[in-house]
Amino acid sequence: MLILTCPYCGVTSEETEFHGGGEAHLKREGPGSDDQAFEGYLFHRENPYGVHFERWRHVYGCGKWFHAARDTQTLEVFGTYSAQVTTPPEDLLAVIRDKRPGWQWRDLA
């Protein structure tokens, strides 16, 4: 069971109060993009066994979308952060580097 803290209302609750929204920080490819980029946007995901970044929504609570960094192997949640960013905050990355030396996720490490 995941325990998540919503960065907007501050509630800490178990995952049934939230709803998962899939992988974080996807770059949307729309009209004008080439086929390869569009295929990647639609289908290619990291699906890691370890450090992962996801979108979540506080669906039964304040209703806001946010980001979460967690370990898919241990279910440890490293932290949650604003939805209005395109990359994880540096202080959160430092926490992950400290706890999971050598981790990699896309071009983050």
Place this chain on the structure above:
Amino acid sequence: MSDPVTALSNAVAEGPVRVAETGPHGMITLRGDLSSDAVAAAVQSATGVAVPEVRRLSSAGDRSILWMSPDEAMILVPRAEVAQIVTALTQALGTAHALVADMSDARARFRLTGEDAHLREVMVRLAPVDMDRFETGEIRRTRLAQIPVALWMPEPGAIELICFRSVAKYAFDVLTVAASSARVFAE
């Protein structure tokens, strides 16, 4: 205008914890940035109640404001005052990016009363909330079995709860079942 009626005609279930539908109430939804000074000033002048802190409620007399999200507040007032407050608040907000709507008929409201510890245990049976640490003046939007609700404790031994009107019967039934049995966890 026809008289408002509540979803369950103010049904009551007597038990170790009493479950009662209450109302009709006046419920006004405000959408807007609750941290903005302009919104705060408009709310204060039109309702006489301060904008609550994050996840808290504020009250003055028979009016209360619930913090629902960073950009949503629920203003609880006597039903007869709704129209006047919607007009006053809309005018006070002026050009601020905000919306005020009378949502009185959109929701059902319940009041649960009983021994404080028993009451908290009833809620724990249905919602993923740490009721041991739940304080008077705090508001929590959460999951009640399978539906979204908002709940708060006006005083020890009492819980107020709102949900969408369309699921009022479900809320009443599930609360009644949870409230009908004795406490399991001792002090």
